[in-house]
Amino acid sequence: MAEANAGAGTATAAGPAEEVLAEAGLRLEVDGAVATVTLNRPERRNAMTFATWRGLAAIGRSLPEGVRVVVLRGAGPSFSAGIDLSMFSGEGEGFADGSDAAATDRFIAELQEGYTWLRRPEIVTVAAVHGHAIGGGFQLALACDIRVAADDVRFCMKEPALGLVPDLTGTKPLVEIVGIGRALELCLTARTVHAEEAARLGLAEIVVPRDGLDAAVAELVASLLAVNPGAAVATKRLLWEAPQNTLEQQCAAERREQIGRLRELFGK
């Protein structure tokens, strides 16, 4: 299953093939219930290529079953400088140019898969963000359940300044977190949000000094793993449903999830 889904090459026990990860500029470490995905092109500030997004999707498809928490982090001075700008100058694989709308739609949907799996209820995803998180990098942080930021963090939604829209799943969480007015202001000015404002806006749940980021993430992960696994899955499902549901629907969802919990706890 993992092999079939992980892309070209032979899948390792813990995910996609090493060559798929290397081409994607990603590192994957699985340690029991915790998987750590590192954006690993520090010399390019972890700029992302199509291979990066496909690699992320491959990790999502082949994640070992016992993994409960996934941490995303960046190697070097920045979390990610967003899309690799060399792709605009025609180096490497070209863009779908939009002339075939259906093909472009499929192309972007495939790249978005690199982000959407982070919302699966079976895992809790944590972005450990430091330095720049620009464009696709900002959207990757937004795709995670929880963001822990270093005090040197700089979020920026750069796409509109480049004539594009943010299309890596980021617009929905951005609006849900900061509201439409602030989301418009951030996107249409492409301005940078620093740590203090990020905390105030709810773009980061936790902000710590740069040299305390790893320890803060480790502490959070330990707390997340201390919770009953079934309760964690059910609660994540419930909370992510809440914004779309009416109160009535949400009450029904709470009852449904609790029945599942009670059955498991009391062995019925």
Ligand code: ACO
């Ligand atoms: N694509 C390709 N290469 C990049 C990118 C990128 N997005 N970002 C940085 N690099 C490269 C630089 O070209 C440089 O390469 P070099 O050493 O061969 O000259 C190296 O990474 C280091 O970059 P510096 O600019 O020297 O690093 P610094 O820490 O001073 O600045 C910063 C980092 C702010 C991220 C800056 O590099 C930058 O603004 N990058 C472009 C960000 C951007 O516009 N991204 C697109 C977002 S839109 C989207 O994602 C869809």
